[in-house]
Amino acid sequence: MALPSEIHILIVVYGEKYCQTMSEITLPNVCGLISTVPENIKKIFKVRIVTTPEDKDRVLECTSIKAIREHIPVEIADSLTLSGYEQFGGYGPMVVAQAKAVYEASLINAAIIFVGPDIFFSKSSFETIVRQMEEGRRIIVGPSLRAISEKAKPTLLNHIKSSTNQTLLMDGSDVVKFVMDHWHPENDLFWWNKADSAVWKAYLY
Numbered sequence: 001m002a003l004p005s006e007i008h009i010l011i012v013v014y015g016e017k018y019c020q021t022m023s024e025i026t027l028p029n030v031c032g033l034i035s036t037v038p039e040n041i042k043k044i045f046k047v048r049i050v051t052t053p054e055d056k057d058r059v060l061e062c063t064s065i066k067a068i069r070e071h072i073p074v075e076i077a078d079s080l081t082l083s084g085y086e087q088f089g090g091y092g093p094m095v096v097a098q099a100k101a102v103y104e105a106s107l108i109n110a111a112i113i114f115v116g117p118d119i120f121f122s123k124s125s126f127e128t129i130v131r132q133m134e135e136g137r138r139i140i141v142g143p144s145l146r147a148i149s150e151k152a153k154p155t156l157l158n159h160i161k162s163s164t165n166q167t168l169l170m171d172g173s174d175v176v177k178f179v180m181d182h183w184h185p186e187n188d189l190f191w192w193n194k195a196d197s198a199v200w201k202a203y204l205y
Helices: 015-034 056-060 062-071 087-108 126-135 149-162 171-182 184-188
Strands: 006-012 045-050 073-079 110-114
Touching: 006 015, 015 056, 015 062, 015 073, 015 149, 045 087, 045 149, 056 073, 056 171, 062 073, 073 087, 149 171
Parallel strands: 006 045, 006 110, 045 073
Antiparallel strands: none
């Protein structure tokens, strides 16, 4: 199967807390993951960051952006509006921006890897996504387990600091151990047939 014309790593970010976590954790992870992608595939990747005009300066201060740009293009748009809360709850602005990005990608046959501003992927994730695309799959849904931020963040920052290039790359087995060590009780709400199951059915395990 032919790959899409482009693969967009889409990050929608707003607010000081999200911007800080993206800068400290998510972008070092994206930078590391890009290095695992074969050169012939890397040329169709780009990072798209969508933020508010008020948060654009915070985004531009992220040191990992320069490192990512050594590998692939990075586009930063300050077109995000804080809307959509009534329809989509607390993630309203993110959902609205992602919907717009899906439409824009459809016009040029591009694919999107949705990356939250407070998330990181295991080392082989991008390689696996590309392989699944090559095999013809059009939608890939992965688990999104949560960790307690206050306990988890220092561990991740130490991991980044000790790496040779200030990136975050963890094998899948290490990510599983990390999540178990910093288990967030909200994960317990996402189990199938649990009496107090959460309403976000896309998260069900």
